[in-house]
Amino acid sequence: xxxxxVLLCGVGGQGTISAADILARAIMGAGMQVKISxxxxxxxxGGAVTTxxxxxxxxxxxxxxxxxxxxxxSFEVTEAMxxxxxxxxxxxxxxxxxxxxxxxxxxGKARMPFKGEDYLKDLGALLVxxxxxxxxxxxxxxxxxxxxxxxxxxxxxxxxxxxxxxxGRVPPKTVEANLAxxxxxxxxxxxx
Amino acid sequence: xxxxxxxxxIAQGAWEAGATIGVAYxxxxxxxxxxxxxKKEGVYAEWCTNxxxxxxxxxxxxxxxxxxxxxxxxxxxxxxxxxLFTAAYTGVNGGxxxxxxxxxxxxxxxxxxxxxxxxxAAHIPMLDPADSAEALIFTKAAFELSERFDVPxxxxxxxxxxxxxxxxxxxxxxxxxxxxYEKDAxxxxxxxxxxxxxxKVQLKRIESLEAWVEECxxxxxxxxxxxxGVVCAGACYQHVAEALPEASILKLGVxxxxxxxxxxxxxxxxxxxxxxxxxxxxxxxxxxxxxxTVCAPANALPADGEVSPRIIRxxxxxxxxxxxxxxxxxxxxxxxxxxxxxxxxxxxxxSRLRAIVTGDIGCYTxxxxxxxxxxxxxxxxxxxxxxxxxxELALAGVDHKPVVAVIGDSTFGHSGLSxxxxxxxxxxxxxxxxxxxxxxxxxxxxxxxxxxxxxxxRLSRELDLEAVVxxxxxxxxxxxxxxxxxAVRSNLKDATTNDELSVLIFRSPCILxxxxxxxxxxxxxSCTGCGVCVSIGCPAISRDEDTxxxxxxxxMCVGCGQCSQYCRFDAIVCG
Numbered sequence: 001x002x003x004x005x006v007l008l009c010g011v012g013g014q015g016t017i018s019a020a021d022i023l024a025r026a027i028m029g030a031g032m033q034v035k036i037s038x039x040x041x042x043x044x045x046g047g048a049v050t051t052x053x054x055x056x057x058x059x060x061x062x063x064x065x066x067x068x069x070x071x072x073x074s075f076e077v078t079e080a081m082x083x084x085x086x087x088x089x090x091x092x093x094x095x096x097x098x099x100x101x102x103x104x105x106x107x108g109k110a111r112m113p114f115k116g117e118d119y120l121k122d123l124g125a126l127l128v129x130x131x132x133x134x135x136x137x138x139x140x141x142x143x144x145x146x147x148x149x150x151x152x153x154x155x156x157x158x159x160x161x162x163x164x165x166x167x168g169r170v171p172p173k174t175v176e177a178n179l180a181x182x183x184x185x186x187x188x189x190x191x192x
Numbered sequence: 193x194x195x196x197x198x199x200x201x202i203a204q205g206a207w208e209a210g211a212t213i214g215v216a217y218x219x220x221x222x223x224x225x226x227x228x229x230x231k232k233e234g235v236y237a238e239w240c241t242n243x244x245x246x247x248x249x250x251x252x253x254x255x256x257x258x259x260x261x262x263x264x265x266x267x268x269x270x271x272x273x274x275x276l277f278t279a280a281y282t283g284v285n286g287g288x289x290x291x292x293x294x295x296x297x298x299x300x301x302x303x304x305x306x307x308x309x310x311x312x313a314a315h316i317p318m319l320d321p322a323d324s325a326e327a328l329i330f331t332k333a334a335f336e337l338s339e340r341f342d343v344p345x346x347x348x349x350x351x352x353x354x355x356x357x358x359x360x361x362x363x364x365x366x367x368x369x370x371x372x373y374e375k376d377a378x379x380x381x382x383x384x385x386x387x388x389x390x391x392k393v394q395l396k397r398i399e400s401l402e403a404w405v406e407e408c409x410x411x412x413x414x415x416x417x418x419x420x421g422v423v424c425a426g427a428c429y430q431h432v433a434e435a436l437p438e439a440s441i442l443k444l445g446v447x448x449x450x451x452x453x454x455x456x457x458x459x460x461x462x463x464x465x466x467x468x469x470x471x472x473x474x475x476x477x478x479x480x481x482x483x484x485t486v487c488a489p490a491n492a493l494p495a496d497g498e499v500s501p502r503i504i505r506x507x508x509x510x511x512x513x514x515x516x517x518x519x520x521x522x523x524x525x526x527x528x529x530x531x532x533x534x535x536x537x538x539x540x541x542x543s544r545l546r547a548i549v550t551g552d553i554g555c556y557t558x559x560x561x562x563x564x565x566x567x568x569x570x571x572x573x574x575x576x577x578x579x580x581x582x583x584e585l586a587l588a589g590v591d592h593k594p595v596v597a598v599i600g601d602s603t604f605g606h607s608g609l610s611x612x613x614x615x616x617x618x619x620x621x622x623x624x625x626x627x628x629x630x631x632x633x634x635x636x637x638x639x640x641x642x643x644x645x646x647x648x649x650r651l652s653r654e655l656d657l658e659a660v661v662x663x664x665x666x667x668x669x670x671x672x673x674x675x676x677x678x679a680v681r682s683n684l685k686d687a688t689t690n691d692e693l694s695v696l697i698f699r700s701p702c703i704l705x706x707x708x709x710x711x712x713x714x715x716x717x718s719c720t721g722c723g724v725c726v727s728i729g730c731p732a733i734s735r736d737e738d739t740x741x742x743x744x745x746x747x748m749c750v751g752c753g754q755c756s757q758y759c760r761f762d763a764i765v766c767g
Contacts, residue, residue, distance in 0.1 A: 003434075011525065024195060024357070034195070035323075036357040039299050046731050047527035060434035062356040062427075065502035067515030078523065084516045102525035106734040107563045107726050110523035123516065 003056035006151070007064045009083045010075030011100045012049050015144035018169065019073070020051040022148050025165035027055040030157045037062035046103070048079055071154050073147055075130075076100050077116045084123060093125035094150045096143070126150065126192055133184045139174065142181035149185020159186075196360040198353035198427075201324040202291055203228035204360070205331030206261040209287070210368025212236060213253045215246040217606065218635040219265030220300035221354040222293035226263045227638075230647045234365075239638055239647050242573070242606040243268035247275045247290065254288040254344075255380060257371035259335050263291040266305045267572065271607070276344075277314045278382050281390040283342035283397075285371050287335030290316075293349045296470040297498040300351075302553065302572065304496065306472035307348050311448035315394055317401055318346045319410065320426040320447045324358040330410065330445065332363075339371075341397055341404075348447065350470065352498070353427040402449050410445025411454055413461075421462030423455065423479050424469065428499060432468050435504035439466075447475070452482045459484035468504060471496045529558050531732040532709070532750035534674045534700035535627050538598070539566040540728045540758075541680050542625075547596045547688065548583060552576035552608070554600040555634045555702075556627050563729045567598070574599070574607025581611075581620045594688035597624045601657065602632035602640040609664070615693060616665040623687045624695045627674070628657060629702040637705065661695045674698035677757040703750055710751025711767045715742045719763040725755040 006023060008016045020036055027034040034055040052064040064086050072093045074080030080095040087093055097117065104110040113119070117127060130146040137146070145166060152162050163179060170178045196204065202225050206214070214237035216226040230237035240246040243264040250262040264272060269292045276290070292307035311318035319334055321327040327349070334345040378386050405411065418438030425444040432441055442458040444450070459465045464487045467476040471494075480486050489507040493499065506512055529536050539559035542549050543566040551557055551567035552575060560567035569579055580597035587595070599608045604626050612624065631645075632638040639645030644654025661669045668690065672679050680698070687694035712732075721740030725733050732748035733755055735741065744755075744764070756764035 012527070028193075028195070028359075033359060034357075036195070037352060038355055039351070046525075046530065048525040059358075060430045061501050062352055062358075062430060063498075063500045065500050065513075067513035068502065078525070081522045082518055082525075085518050087516060089514055101734055102523050103528045103729060103731055104523050104526075104562070106731060107729065108723065108735050108737075108740075109562060111521070111737060112523065113519060113521045119519070 001057045003054050003059050004155070005064050005069045006053045006071045006073065007050060007069040007083060007086050008053070008073045008075070009048065009050045009079045011079060012046050014075040016049055016051050016075055019144040019148055020053050022145070022165050022169050023053050023151070025168055026157050026162050027053070029161040029165055033057060033059050035059045035062040048082060050083065071151060073151050075144070075147065077120065078102065078113060080120055080125065081113055081116055092154045093120065093123065094147060094154070095120055095125045095127050096130040096147055097127050098131060126189060128185065128188055130185070133188055134181050137177070137180040137184040139177040139181065142174070142178050145170070145178045145181040146185035146188075149182040150189050152182070153186055153189040193359040193361060195357040196324045196328070197224065197355055197357045198321065198324050198327045198349055199225040199355070200228045201327035201360050202263070202331045202347060202349070203232070204362055205328040206289060206335070207232045207235065208328070208363050208365050209259060209332045209335035210366040211259040211261045211289070211335060212368070213250070213258050214238070214261045214263070215240050215249045215253070216263040217241070217243045217246055217268060218632055218638045219268050219293070220635060221295055221349070221351040222263045222265045222268070222291055223635045223638070225291055225354070226647065229261060237647050239640065241641060243272040244274060247272040247279070250288055250290070251275060251279050251282070254284045254286045255282075256285065256373050258286040259368055260286060260288050261291070262289070264293070265301065266292055266294040266307050267301060267303065269307055269310055271573070273310065276310065276316065279344050280314045280316050281382055281387060281394055282380050283393075284338055284344055285373065287338035288344040289331060289334045289338060289347060290344055291347045291349060293351070293354050295351050297351070302570065304471050306474050307346070308447050308472065308474040311346055311348070312474070312478070315398060316344055316346050316448070317341065317446065318348050318448045320348050320445055321353060322427055322429040322443065322445075323353065324356070324360045326445065327353060328360055328362070341401055343397060348426060350427050356427070398449060402452070405446050405449050405451045406453050408446055408451070411451045412443055412445070413458060414441045414443060416440040419463040421458055421465045423458070423465065423467045423475065425475060428468060428470055431499050431501050431504055435501035436508065450478050450482065455479055455482045456484055468493065468499065470499050526561055527558060528561070528729060528731050529555065530703050531730050531748050532703035532752035532754070534629055534698070534703065535559060536564070536728055536730065537677055537680050537754055538625060538627060538674050538698055539564040541684050542566040542596060542598070545594060545684060545688065547594045548592070550576045550579040550583065550595065550597045552599040552603050554603055556598060556600055559598070563727050573603050574611045577608050577611035577615060577624055580622045580624065581615045581618070584620060584622045595622050596684075596688060597622065599624065599626055600633075601626060601628040601630065601642045602638070605641045612661070612666070612695070613664055621691055621693050623684070624693070626657065626695060626697045628697050628699040630699070631702050631705060633702045633704065637702065657697055661697070666693055666695045668692050668694040669697065670694070671697045671699055674700050675752060675754060677754070703752070706750070712746040712749035712751050713744055713753060713756055713764050713766055714746065715744055716763050716765050718761045720761055722760070724758050724760070725764060728755060728758060730755060
C-alpha cells in the first residue's frame with residue numbers, strides 16, 4: 001500500500017493541530033499506521049504552521065516533499081498558495097476561504113496576493129467557506145471539523161470511523177455540534 | 193499501541209526504566225520530554241536555571257544512587273559541556289541518561305550543531321533512535337547500559353524524532369531501588385592525582401564499549417535488492433528507507449562508538465557505500481576512518497539543513513515529481529510579538545532611540561524583525577549583557593549611539609546573572625533591560641526562579657529580581673510598567689544618558705497568561721492615515737492599502753491600549 005500524505009497548513013492558532021489529531025485517530029481507527037509531524041517553536045507566534053500526516057501500512061519518512069502531498073488542507077488562502085508546491089500532480093487541495101493578513105501586509109510593506117482564490121480554483125482547489133458552514137451548522141468554533149468533513153470525501157476511511165474519531169477528540173458537550181459540522185463539510189463537497 | 197512523539201516516548205522510556213529524578217532547562221525541540229516525565233507517577237522533576245546546573249544536579253543524583261534523566265536542546269549541551277566531559281571520567285552510580293535534541297534546519301534555534309561530536313569528544317556513548325518506538329526502547333535500555341559501563345549515556349534526537357507522533361507499545365515500570373552510596377574519592381574527586389587513573393579507566397571503557405557495540409542489535413542491516421549500501425543513523429533513516437527502497441541500509445542505533453567491524457563487513461557486502469546524514473560530516477568521516485571507501489552521490493547532498501526523501505533522490509539522480517512553484521507575490525508570514533505583548537513598546541522606543549541593541553534568546557528576539565527592527569545582535573543565552581559590555585569597551589573613546597542589552601527574565605536567570613556580575617565588577621556603564629514577563633514564554637510558559645513556579649507545582653520561593661540585581665552591585669535599578677509609553681520613554685532616555693550602569697526591569701506578565709482581556713480598541717474618523725500605530729508591529733492593526741487609514745481587528749485586539757498611546761490624533765479609542 002502506497003503511503004498517503006496529507007499536509008495541513010494555516011496560521012498559528014487556527015486549529016490545524018487538533019484537526020491533525022482527529023485525522024490520525026480516524027486513520028488508526030481504520031487500522032492503518034500513521035505518523036504526524038509538526039513544527040513547534042517560533043511558529044506559535046502568528047507564523048505559518050504546517051502539520052504533516054502520513055499513513056499506510058509501513059510509513060517511513062514523516063515529512064511532505066515538493067510535489068508529494070496527496071491532499072493539502074489549508075486553513076487560509078495565502079497559506080494554501082505557499083503550500084501549492086507540496087501538492088502532488090494528482091493531488092487534491094481543500095482551502096478554507098479565509099484571508100489572514102501577515103505582518104508585512106499589515107505594516108504596508110507587502111500586499112496580499114492578486115486574485116488568490118481564482119488562482120487556487122484554476123489549480124483545481126476546492127474552496128470551502130468553512131466558517132460560514134460552521135455557523136449554519138450551529139457553532140462557529142467547529143470550522144476545523146468542517147474542513148475535516150471536506151477532507152473525508154477525499155480519503156478512503158468509513159464515515160463511522162471519522163465520527164468515532166471526532167467524538168473521541170472534541171469536548172463531550174460539543175460532540176453533536178462537531179458531528180453536524182463534519183457532515184456539513186461533507187455535504188458541501190458534494191455540491192461542488 | 194498509542195501515538196507518542198519522540199519526546200513523549202523518551203519520557204516514557206525513562207519512567208519505565210525506574211528513573212525517579214528528572215532535571216532540565218527547557219529548549220525546543222527537547223522541552224516536552226521533561227514536561228511529560230514530570231507528570232508521571234513516582235518521579236521528581238525540576239527545571240534548573242541552566243543546562244550546566246541540570247547536568248550537575250543529575251550527576252549528583254546519579255552518584256547518590258538514583259536513575260536520572262536530563263534533557264536539553266543541542267545548544268544546551270554547549271552550556272553543559274563542562275560537567276559532561278568530566279562525568280565521562282567519574283562515571284555514574286545510578287544510571288544517567290542525557291537527551292541532546294538537535295535542530296538541523298534551525299526551525300527554532302540560532303545554529304545547527306551535530307551533538308554526535310560531543311559524544312565522540314567526551315567519550316560518552318550515544319544512542320540514535322529513528323522513531324518513537326525506538327526512542328522508548330533505547331532510552332529504557334540506556335539506564336541499564338549506563339550502569340553496566342559506568343558512564344552516562346546520551347540519546348540523540350532531532351526535531352523530526354522529537355516532534356513526530358508515531359505508534360508505540362508502552363510497558364511496565366521496573367522496580368528500581370536506590371543503589372547504595374559509598375564514598376569513593378578516587379572515582380568522584382577529579383583532581384589530577386585521581387583524574388589521571390580515571391582517564392585510564394575511561395580509555396579501558398572504550399575498549400569494552402567497542403566490543404559491546406559490535407554485538408548490539410541496535411545496529412542492524414536492512415537488506416535491499418540493489419547493490420548500493422547506505423550507512424545512516426536516527427530519524428534520517430526514515431528518509432533513506434523511503435528514498436532508496438532498493439538500497440541495503442546499515443541503520444546505526446549506536447552512533448558512538450561505531451561498530452567498526454560491522455561497518456567494514458557491510459561495506460564489503462555492497463558495491464558502493466554511501467553515508468547520509470544531516471548538516472554534518474561526523475558519520476561520513478567516522479565511517480571513512482574505519483578504512484572503507486565512501487562514495488559521493490551523483491549530486492552532492494546539502495552540507496546544511498535537513499534531508500528529505502526528495503533531497504536524497506535528487507542527490508542520486510532520480511526523476512523527481514513535478515510541482516507547482518510558489519508564486520513570488522505570496523507575502524512572507526514571519527512570527528510576530530502577540531497583540532498585547534508587553535515587550536512591544538520597549539522595542540519601539542529602542543528603535544526610536546536608534547540604540548545599538550544587543551539581544552538575547554526568547555520571544556523578544558522577534559523585536560529584531562520589521563517593523564520594530566530593534567535588535568543588533570543575538571548569539572546565545574546571556575550574550576546580550578556581556579556583548580553590550582564588549583561594545584561599550586570598544587566604543588569607549590568614540591562618539592556612539594547608546595548601547596542597550598535586552599534580556600528576558602528566564603534567560604537572565606540562565607546566564608545573564610554571571611554576565612551582569614562581570615560588568616559590575618569591571619565598572620561597566622551601559623543599560624540593561626530585563627523584560628520580565630513573569631515566565632519562560634517562547635518554549636511554552638515554563639517556570640523559572642523569578643516567577644517562583646516549579647515544574648511539578650511544588651512549593652518554591654520567587655526570587656526578588658530587583659533585590660538580586662541590587663545585591664550584584666547595581667545602584668541604578670528601576671522597575672517600570674512596559675505598557676506605559678511615557679514611563680518607558682523617559683526611563684530609557686535617562687538610563688542611556690547617565691554615566692552609570694542602569695538596569696531597567698520592565699515587568700508585565702506575558703499576554704498569553706491573561707485569560708480575560710479588556711475591551712478591544714477601535715479607530716475613529718479622526719484617523720489621518722499617518723501610519724505610526726502600524727509601526728509598532730501589532731498583528732491586530734492594519735492599514736487600508738489605498739487610503740492608509742488604520743483599522744483594528746476586534747477579535748485579535750486584547751485592549752492593551754499600547755497603540756492608542758502612539759496616536760497623536762486620539763483616533764484610537766476604547767470600546
